[in-house]
Amino acid sequence: MAIMRIGKAEIRVMDLEESVKYYTNVIGLEEVGRSEGRVYLKAWDEFDHHSLILQEADSPGLDHIAFKVEHEDDLAKYEKKIEQFGCTLKRISKGTRLAEGEAISFELPTGHQVELYHEIVRVGTKTGNLNPAPWPDGMRGIAPHRLDHLALTGEDINTVTRFFTEALDMFISEKIMTVDGEEMVGSFIFARNGKAHDVAFIKGPDKKMHHVAFYVDNWYEVLKAADILSKNNVQFDVTPTRHGITRGQTTYFFDPSGNRNEAFASGYITYPDFPTITWTEDKIGQGIFYHRRELTESFIKALT
Amino acid sequence: MAIMRIGKAEIRVMDLEESVKYYTNVIGLEEVGRSEGRVYLKAWDEFDHHSLILQEADSPGLDHIAFKVEHEDDLAKYEKKIEQFGCTLKRISKGTRLAEGEAISFELPTGHQVELYHEIVRVGTKTGNLNPAPWPDGMRGIAPHRLDHLALTGEDINTVTRFFTEALDMFISEKIMTVDGEEMVGSFIFARNGKAHDVAFIKGPDKKMHHVAFYVDNWYEVLKAADILSKNNVQFDVTPTRHGITRGQTTYFFDPSGNRNEAFASGYITYPDFPTITWTEDKIGQGIFYHRRELTESFIKALT
Amino acid sequence: MAIMRIGKAEIRVMDLEESVKYYTNVIGLEEVGRSEGRVYLKAWDEFDHHSLILQEADSPGLDHIAFKVEHEDDLAKYEKKIEQFGCTLKRISKGTRLAEGEAISFELPTGHQVELYHEIVRVGTKTGNLNPAPWPDGMRGIAPHRLDHLALTGEDINTVTRFFTEALDMFISEKIMTVDGEEMVGSFIFARNGKAHDVAFIKGPDKKMHHVAFYVDNWYEVLKAADILSKNNVQFDVTPTRHGITRGQTTYFFDPSGNRNEAFASGYITYPDFPTITWTEDKIGQGIFYHRRELTESFIKALT
Amino acid sequence: MAIMRIGKAEIRVMDLEESVKYYTNVIGLEEVGRSEGRVYLKAWDEFDHHSLILQEADSPGLDHIAFKVEHEDDLAKYEKKIEQFGCTLKRISKGTRLAEGEAISFELPTGHQVELYHEIVRVGTKTGNLNPAPWPDGMRGIAPHRLDHLALTGEDINTVTRFFTEALDMFISEKIMTVDGEEMVGSFIFARNGKAHDVAFIKGPDKKMHHVAFYVDNWYEVLKAADILSKNNVQFDVTPTRHGITRGQTTYFFDPSGNRNEAFASGYITYPDFPTITWTEDKIGQGIFYHRRELTESFIKALT
CATH class of the missing domain: 3.10.180.10 (2,3-Dihydroxybiphenyl 1,2-Dioxygenase, domain 1)
Known part of the structure; x- marks a missing residue:
């Protein structure tokens, strides 16, 4: 159907452990996994596996942002539209990153890397989906939604x-x-x-x-x-x-x-x-x- | 494309003037028009012509709710799907109500009257769309968005x-x-x-x-x-x-x-x-x- | 000079441990001491040793309330005024309860027991009094002031x-x-x-x-x-x-x-x-x- | 008994009418009187006649602040203490300013003019003192208490x-x-x-x-x-x-x-x-x- 939301961003950080401490204790995200030098994080009110990936690097900045589409076949639909606009793109195969399925990747006119994806492991929010409380116990830091x-x-x-x-x-x-x-x-x-x-x-x-x-x-x-x-x-x-x-x-x-x-x-x-x-x-x-x-x-x- | 939102509701009220006073002074809606015994109201932060219609009647309750679709041709698309579901529907022609375009009307399995529409006069919010303030001066009552x-x-x-x-x-x-x-x-x-x-x-x-x-x-x-x-x-x-x-x-x-x-x-x-x-x-x-x-x-x- | 505030209350509870759990975990008070079957509690923003005393008993209700006076010699001044009003009173000696000094005790026309006191151990608030944060880390429950x-x-x-x-x-x-x-x-x-x-x-x-x-x-x-x-x-x-x-x-x-x-x-x-x-x-x-x-x-x- | 609060301040402003507009429309005070080039203002939740006096002058700044004492005879008590501290003071007679009674006036070690007073006309808050609403209708501007x-x-x-x-x-x-x-x-x-x-x-x-x-x-x-x-x-x-x-x-x-x-x-x-x-x-x-x-x-x- 269409793009639903910005679902993820991967950013570069210079001291991975210090950054993980900051994003978990001060921002209050939850670490949900590590793989190949990347740390995967989510907010308590998100149901997908992760929304922020930290990648250790020599300089800070953005690696890529990713938008989640409503259906798997939206990928093909947007592939065509993106190519028509004149951007080159490539497919990223399932399992390239933790918990993620297939995606398409392309560069914006501004040079930023962007991905579209549909598949990602769903882990649920911290309050669950059966008779949930309005907010979970044990929140840490800023605890954004x-x-x-x-x-x-x-x-x-x-x-x-x-x-x-x-x-x-x-x-x-x-x-x-x-x-x-x-x-x-x-x-x-x-x-x-x-x-x-x-x-x-x-x-x-x-x-x-x-x-x-x-x-x-x-x-x-x-x-x-x-x-x-x-x-x-x-x-x-x-x-x-x-x-x-x-x-x-x-x-x-x-x-x-x-x-x-x-x-x-x-x-x-x-x-x-x-x-x-x-x-x-x-x-x-x-x-x-x-x-x-x-x-x-x-x-x-x-x-x- | 799809339904965007519940855009309007028409409700029955028993004393029209008393109700208009209540919905404008206590709730804080704005009266935007009157026609054929109906009073049309909108909230300050809505950009369409109206969202609530008061109809004088012998008993309170709902006349109908209406959903706004993204494109005019969504009407035909949903017309088909609604008929496939087994509901009978009819077209309502432009100008049947104040500031409204063509619509389709049907009855829910629960007996409620529902309409879908795309066209409605756009009057803009009270804060405008050029360098707007976050909220308008002179709000009255509850002043919902x-x-x-x-x-x-x-x-x-x-x-x-x-x-x-x-x-x-x-x-x-x-x-x-x-x-x-x-x-x-x-x-x-x-x-x-x-x-x-x-x-x-x-x-x-x-x-x-x-x-x-x-x-x-x-x-x-x-x-x-x-x-x-x-x-x-x-x-x-x-x-x-x-x-x-x-x-x-x-x-x-x-x-x-x-x-x-x-x-x-x-x-x-x-x-x-x-x-x-x-x-x-x-x-x-x-x-x-x-x-x-x-x-x-x-x-x-x-x-x- | 004068009475500064209600400083303490002692109430009767029927299951002491269950009550302590409630007043510390749900209300979020801090247990500051126990003595002779009583549990002493304070809120994080209070600087005196305790403000609530729980006393195990067969029925709930109030044991007494106590007002803190500005100076020690206010006790004598109010002793006189209370007697003039027609209430009988008695002195309670220092150490009768944990961390408390001398007090006067009397009965209100409504039958409630009231005390006036000046001396009580000062333990300070949880944020301290040197370059304090506006609120302490690690608050539990409702955490009243x-x-x-x-x-x-x-x-x-x-x-x-x-x-x-x-x-x-x-x-x-x-x-x-x-x-x-x-x-x-x-x-x-x-x-x-x-x-x-x-x-x-x-x-x-x-x-x-x-x-x-x-x-x-x-x-x-x-x-x-x-x-x-x-x-x-x-x-x-x-x-x-x-x-x-x-x-x-x-x-x-x-x-x-x-x-x-x-x-x-x-x-x-x-x-x-x-x-x-x-x-x-x-x-x-x-x-x-x-x-x-x-x-x-x-x-x-x-x-x- | 003692000082109850800062009750009033008189400040110098350079364009009286522009200042009155600002303090009434933006701050949201109420003009309660004018006399001899001064404008008297109060906040909606204050019960004394005025709390802010505007005085037109060539430069901005403070004319004086004034503390309200609990009893009329507190004036004599503090007169003595202030003199003992080494400040010279004078009595200001009733009626020197609008709605004000007798006061004592002295200079702080920092050179600021200060007054103590007890008597001032009481006009009541905007919500009154019989079955009052929590806040008045028709507040303007910031509307401080x-x-x-x-x-x-x-x-x-x-x-x-x-x-x-x-x-x-x-x-x-x-x-x-x-x-x-x-x-x-x-x-x-x-x-x-x-x-x-x-x-x-x-x-x-x-x-x-x-x-x-x-x-x-x-x-x-x-x-x-x-x-x-x-x-x-x-x-x-x-x-x-x-x-x-x-x-x-x-x-x-x-x-x-x-x-x-x-x-x-x-x-x-x-x-x-x-x-x-x-x-x-x-x-x-x-x-x-x-x-x-x-x-x-x-x-x-x-x-x-």
């Missing part, structure tokens, strides 16, 4: 956005335009899942990652997240505030390798007929940080 | 649920089963929009409505809603609590005609591959009211 | 209230009056500490306890408390709601012996010149439960 | 703090000490009212004001406040965060004249026996801004 979205940078936002809407049938919730209306410098892209975004692109160097976001429930959970980060001496980029774009509530900070993380809450609901919101670049400060109303240098420059 | 879902009753939950999954390609987030596992006595149904439910069915008499729910942001908004209801002497059915089913936060109350309303917040995200949660009937108390852990007579018996 | 207040019943609310204002220099935040204005049927009494109440009296049988309340921070903490109670199968009396009286947010439930507990949040600030609020008995439903607007039988009748 | 505290700067924090504890019988909740423990560079002072502070002093130039704080209920109200400030293009100093000191939640911003305002929520309860918390100057970043963990230049330098 899920991997929510990633934000990436690229030179040509217009083309990558067109790729997502034309080749992947995804939708734009918001876009940032230069004041003259001639260039798109940011876009926020969602699948048919009600989310404000599964992935976002911001004008900048190709192949770079701006942040990985985890979903927490509400503004109080953002405060709890920020308290936990401070207790653990995690470096903040942006303390709790509201986004203009998505209306969500947020705090940004860095993992031990310098990859920016976000704890993101709330935001509106989207549908395919959601009227795309436009921010003009002169208001981008308020668009990104609704209160401060101006960007900070670190928020613009720190990319991995 | 949207019509969220309806809950209806019927004799044969299994068949009506099968209708939604087979004929309408919708999904089941949760179901309530008798302890012996033989009969489904409740089901919670969603479209591809991340919601916990667009419509729910509970074992009971055919053609009846249990409640109309409006979405508010969070547990504090549920408190604010309850405070406003008490200030306005609105009759409560259930004061603020958490649902086991959907994990959402809630309060139930009655409109001036006796139609039950809900202010509903939070809940998890769903996708087509969401693992359906099962509640066994012996735990239904906790499933419905996570704290009280038992149903009340009024909650079971008051239907319109 | 403190013992907040007790509500007791008595035949003559007017006299016991007069005792608190005249003999103990305390203040009335709210009172409930019969509609004819002739009899006081409820009073809410505070010391110079900004609290909405340290102790409350409701018309009913002498010597009985209505509830022991613990303070949690806000409406979200009341939800978390209620979720934890349900997970632990604790019997609720009243699920989360707002009080009219004190404006606070609340949920009521029963300890394993049937003593009613409350998780109470928010409320206004008081001062000696706070204008006493009057509730007329016809509005007492809304006064107690702002949303439901009527009392329940269990709330009235279950006393220990 | 009360003037909460002021923070002032001075060269000699030790002496001014000693003045408050010795001459005014007030208490220290927290202090900031140089790392060698030799100098106090910050102190947070409260009366017997449970507040985290009525007034604070930070090392800096004499006679200057750092901020005027208004109390809002909780972390969600801080978000609402920040949203309203952004909608009104008010200049922020610090976007929403938590304080280490007081544990409270906060946002700082500037009135049209450049006087810093704060919306402050939560914080712990204090009593006369509260164990003073010490922050060492090397941790002051975390003490002031628990998340960012470093001071900003504007927060240090912008004084009026």
